Amino acid sequence: MIVTARRAAGFCLLLLLALLGNATWVQAYRADTYDHMSGNRRPQIVRYQQPRGDILVADAPITGSPHTAESFDLAYGRSYTDGPLYAPVTGYASQLYGTSLLEGVEDDILAGTDPRLGAWPVITAVTRRRAAAGNVATTILPAAQQAAFNGLASTGNKGAVVALDPTTGAILALVSTPSYDPGAVAGANKGARAAWAALDGDPDRPMLNRALRETYPPGSTFKVVTAAAALASGTVADPDQPTTTPDPYPLPETHTLLGNEADGCRNASLRYALTVSCNTVFAKLGVDMGAEVMRRQATAFGFDDPKLRVPVAVTPSVFPKSPDRPQTALSSIGQFDTRATPLQMAMVAAGIANDGEVMRPYLVERLTRHDGSTVRGTERQSLARAVPAPVARRLQRMMQDVVTTGTGGNARIDGAIVGGKTGTAQHGEHNRAVPYAWFIAYAKPSPDAKPTVAVAVVVEDGAADRADITGGGLAAPIAKAVMTATLSR
Amino acid sequence: MSRWRRRTTAAGEPLPPTRRNTEFLLLVFAVLVPVFAYANVGLARHGSIPPDTAKYGLGLGLLVLIAHILVRFFAPYADPVLLPIAALLNGLGLVLIYRLDLETPKAQAASSQLMWSAIGVILFAAVMIAVRDHRSVGKYAYLAAAVALFLMIVPVFFPAINGAKVWIRAGAFSLQPGEFAKIILVVFFASYLARTRETLMMIGHRFCGVNLPRGRDLGPVLAVWLASVGILVLERDLGTSFLYFGAFVVMLYVATARIGWIVVGLILISVGAFVVGSAEPHVHSRVQNWLDPFASIHAGLGPGQLAQSLFCFAAGGLLGAGLGLGHSILVGFAAKSDFILATVGEELGLTGIAALLVLYALLVARGFRAGLTAPDTFGSLLAYGLSAVLAIQVFVVAGGVTALIPLTGMTMPFLAQGGSSVVTNWALIALLMKISDRGRRPLAPIEEPVPLPEEVHA
Numbered sequence: 001m002i003v004t005a006r007r008a009a010g011f012c013l014l015l016l017l018a019l020l021g022n023a024t025w026v027q028a029y030r031a032d033t034y035d036h037m038s039g040n041r042r043p044q045i046v047r048y049q050q051p052r053g054d055i056l057v058a059d060a061p062i063t064g065s066p067h068t069a070e071s072f073d074l075a076y077g078r079s080y081t082d083g084p085l086y087a088p089v090t091g092y093a094s095q096l097y098g099t100s101l102l103e104g105v106e107d108d109i110l111a112g113t114d115p116r117l118g119a120w121p122v123i124t125a126v127t128r129r130r131a132a133a134g135n136v137a138t139t140i141l142p143a144a145q146q147a148a149f150n151g152l153a154s155t156g157n158k159g160a161v162v163a164l165d166p167t168t169g170a171i172l173a174l175v176s177t178p179s180y181d182p183g184a185v186a187g188a189n190k191g192a193r194a195a196w197a198a199l200d201g202d203p204d205r206p207m208l209n210r211a212l213r214e215t216y217p218p219g220s221t222f223k224v225v226t227a228a229a230a231l232a233s234g235t236v237a238d239p240d241q242p243t244t245t246p247d248p249y250p251l252p253e254t255h256t257l258l259g260n261e262a263d264g265c266r267n268a269s270l271r272y273a274l275t276v277s278c279n280t281v282f283a284k285l286g287v288d289m290g291a292e293v294m295r296r297q298a299t300a301f302g303f304d305d306p307k308l309r310v311p312v313a314v315t316p317s318v319f320p321k322s323p324d325r326p327q328t329a330l331s332s333i334g335q336f337d338t339r340a341t342p343l344q345m346a347m348v349a350a351g352i353a354n355d356g357e358v359m360r361p362y363l364v365e366r367l368t369r370h371d372g373s374t375v376r377g378t379e380r381q382s383l384a385r386a387v388p389a390p391v392a393r394r395l396q397r398m399m400q401d402v403v404t405t406g407t408g409g410n411a412r413i414d415g416a417i418v419g420g421k422t423g424t425a426q427h428g429e430h431n432r433a434v435p436y437a438w439f440i441a442y443a444k445p446s447p448d449a450k451p452t453v454a455v456a457v458v459v460e461d462g463a464a465d466r467a468d469i470t471g472g473g474l475a476a477p478i479a480k481a482v483m484t485a486t487l488s489r
Numbered sequence: 490m491s492r493w494r495r496r497t498t499a500a501g502e503p504l505p506p507t508r509r510n511t512e513f514l515l516l517v518f519a520v521l522v523p524v525f526a527y528a529n530v531g532l533a534r535h536g537s538i539p540p541d542t543a544k545y546g547l548g549l550g551l552l553v554l555i556a557h558i559l560v561r562f563f564a565p566y567a568d569p570v571l572l573p574i575a576a577l578l579n580g581l582g583l584v585l586i587y588r589l590d591l592e593t594p595k596a597q598a599a600s601s602q603l604m605w606s607a608i609g610v611i612l613f614a615a616v617m618i619a620v621r622d623h624r625s626v627g628k629y630a631y632l633a634a635a636v637a638l639f640l641m642i643v644p645v646f647f648p649a650i651n652g653a654k655v656w657i658r659a660g661a662f663s664l665q666p667g668e669f670a671k672i673i674l675v676v677f678f679a680s681y682l683a684r685t686r687e688t689l690m691m692i693g694h695r696f697c698g699v700n701l702p703r704g705r706d707l708g709p710v711l712a713v714w715l716a717s718v719g720i721l722v723l724e725r726d727l728g729t730s731f732l733y734f735g736a737f738v739v740m741l742y743v744a745t746a747r748i749g750w751i752v753v754g755l756i757l758i759s760v761g762a763f764v765v766g767s768a769e770p771h772v773h774s775r776v777q778n779w780l781d782p783f784a785s786i787h788a789g790l791g792p793g794q795l796a797q798s799l800f801c802f803a804a805g806g807l808l809g810a811g812l813g814l815g816h817s818i819l820v821g822f823a824a825k826s827d828f829i830l831a832t833v834g835e836e837l838g839l840t841g842i843a844a845l846l847v848l849y850a851l852l853v854a855r856g857f858r859a860g861l862t863a864p865d866t867f868g869s870l871l872a873y874g875l876s877a878v879l880a881i882q883v884f885v886v887a888g889g890v891t892a893l894i895p896l897t898g899m900t901m902p903f904l905a906q907g908g909s910s911v912v913t914n915w916a917l918i919a920l921l922m923k924i925s926d927r928g929r930r931p932l933a934p935i936e937e938p939v940p941l942p943e944e945v946h947a
Contacts, residue, residue, distance in 0.1 A: 016880070019884060023842045023891055027802050027807065035800075045816055
């Protein structure tokens with residue numbers, strides 16, 4: 001019986017080895033797979049186990065992380081001060097629906113998982129102790145943000161505003177309407193689900209960041225790009241010399257006649273054509289230069305850059321790939337397939353204001369640890385030289401004419417130099433949909449000073465027949481309010 | 490005392506060491522480790538040592554001390570490792586349950602588990618005192634069989650809880666008679682096989698290359714065994730029926746040395762498992778769940794218990810999250826009972842699981858050792874049977890929650906929440922210690938042996 005008993009004991013040992021082997025298999029080899037399976041809630045629980053870091057505007061937090069739950073489960077929630085105002089900046093951090101915008105891009109810092117937050121990253125990796133969450137300081141100027149938000153809200157329309165510091169690329173205002181309160185979708189309760197369902201199903205798409213993620217036909221504001229190409233390429237040597245442009249202008253290879261809203265566009269000079277926004281002059285210039293020259297100029301301002309991040313990813317703006325000649329004509333006045341984000345058009349205004357150099361736009365000033373020490377700051381970076389400085393200065397004067405004597409009079413600011421360009425973009429089938437009212441501008445306190453702000457405003461407008469007046473009437477006052485807010489900084 | 494003066498027989502020959510002081514030292518560790526773990530949970534969760542740590546330590550220490558003193562008097566030569574391992578496992582189990590109680594403020598289980606542990610130690614004491622010689626237990630073999638069968642039939646008349654009819658309920662008080670019956674049945678098997686093993690080994694007819702015994706030799710034990718497994722299948726207590734089956738086959742093999750029993754056993758168990766697994770819905774779903782633990786996630790229903798358990802083990806990794814810092818409560822209602830090992834896996838890691846399994850392995854190994862040294866066949870078979878029961882139970886539970894085998898729902902001995910289980914296992918340890926005490930005792934009889942019950946082939 002001793003032999004058989006030993007065998008039985010050996011059998012028990014085999015059972016034990018099977019258990020050990022299987023435990024090793026699960027805990028060492030399969031662990032990573034299981035850790036990242038969709039039904040495993042641990043990552044989320046860990047994420048909300050400690051207070052989330054804050055997003056700062058002018059050194060003041062616009063987010064909060066209140067303790068909500070009694071147990072370990074989703075202990076800390078997310079709250080937002082002035083949620084709708086800053087939603088296009090912060091995005092949301094939802095326990096159910098994940099994160100977006102800055103909450104998403106800088107999640108490692110805000111959640112405290114970024115190894116740079118800890119003093120001893122190697123030890124942290126072993127002990128699995130998470131560092132206290134860090135903060136994200138934005139470049140937003142509260143006064144400019146508020147002015148843009150109020151201005152857009154007063155129109156009652158959908159729209160977006162982006163304001164940049166032309167010399168650095170810092171984003172001073174980033175607004176999109178209609179907006180929403182990210183705090184409503186932050187929790188894991190019924191209310192959050194209902195709020196999400198409502199926002200998700202809203203035909204006005206309040207969660208869409210129109211400033212960074214929506215492209216619009218830029219309409220006449222794109223004429224600034226065409227003018228830049230004409231001057232930079234030498235196609236127009238002197239902006240005050242008349243061009244040879246018929247009115248109306250027959251689109252090449254078609255029977256379509258392109259007309260103008262403004263008078264005096266026949267053979268108008270580039271300066272006059274920009275001031276009153278002649279379609280014909282710019283359409284013909286585009287055709288004369290060719291699509292390739294136009295494309296290169298647009299790209300130099302930042303169009304067609306799929307990798308642009310602020311650090312939130314930006315939907316690329318587009319100049320059509322290989323348009324034929326009539327399409328080139330329309331593309332050169334910001335119609336056909338030319339599309340731009342409000343950020344992109346703000347970059348155009350900023351590039352011209354900054355003597356031709358487009359700075360890389362950025363929204364995050366610096367990332368800090370819990371104690372305020374800097375993890376990483378943002379250095380100003382040149383994105384591209386769009387046009388030579390002399391050309392830029394000529395364009396500045398022309399854009400200033402738009403404001404002083406042309407369609408952009410509503411953006412005039414006493415005691416400051418303002419350059420701008422209005423736009424009304426037709427869209428929809430046969431251009432029947434309500435047009436978009438555009439205004440891009442920059443401002444500086446005095447003729448010799450550096451520009452302090454560049455801004456782009458788009459309003460999804462109602463009035464179809466007022467043409468460029470819409471941009472000047474509806475969008476320019478908003479741009480003016482934003483610029484005023486930055487000038488008095 | 491033995492450290493200073495060697496005990497001798499009346500003739501002046503030295504007696505073998507009793508190892509009681511070794512046991513005492515090990516017990517100190519067996520109490521200190523859970524106390525440390527208890528303080529650890531408090532530190533991890535609240536940043537302070539729980540105020541009742543000393544009370545808890547004293548309580549556990551007192552229970553263990555009582556057991557130890559009883560061993561000194563009633564089983565002085567018992568294996569010194571068994572009691573400390575049982576105490577350590579029970580203490581760790583209390584800490585784990587206390588730790589899970591923190592997540593379920595409405596359902597506190599640690600205090601009632603402590604009460605059941607105390608009852609377990611009382612039963613341990615009862616066995617120590619009442620069973621002067623383990624051989625006396627064998628006299629009640631048929632009574633034992635009847636009691637076991639009765640205990641097992643009773644739950645049929647009670648409603649099923651969580652799909653299995655294994656409970657006797659009276660108000661808030663519930664018992665799992667299958668747990669009690671397991672020791673009683675092993676006693677019956679051991680007693681019967683001890684008496685008939687010679688016959689079983691010698692007499693029989695060959696059938697299909699296998700030596701089969703005569704019906705009248707094997708009949709009663711086979712009948713009791715079939716009845717018990719049948720009842721358990723009816724009650725859908727697959728884990729326990731597998732336990733009985735395994736323990737019986739092991740004992741039969743050890744007693745008769747006939748490999749044929751294992752072959753027949755394996756064939757029966759395969760057929761049985763296949764039929765029940767594919768026909769019975771409750772079991773069928775468990776087999777499905779074992780084959781693909783994550784099916785419910787893909788179906789959009791969220792993870793089931795087994796998936797959650799695997800997530801626990803995965804989250805623990807090699808070193809674990811640390812006591813109190815895991816999320817094994819996500820497993821749900823059985824986190825403190827059937828799935829207690831998931832908490833160990835998550836918070837103590839593979840290291841903790843390995844250590845725990847080694848503890849169980851030591852317990853089983855010491856049990857077998859008690860059987861090897863036992864002076865009588867009944868004692869040996871009883872020790873082997875009880876050890877096999879322990880080993881199989883650990884395998885079925887741990888294998889179930891780590892998806893090595895289908896989940897069957899039993900408790901981890903000493904560790905899991907469950908009064909019946911803790912009480913039974915304390916009695917099991919007491920029996921093993923009684924057997925080892927008899928085996929390690931010096932040949933020169935210190936006291937008169939009790940008359941041997943039908944002991945022919947010692």
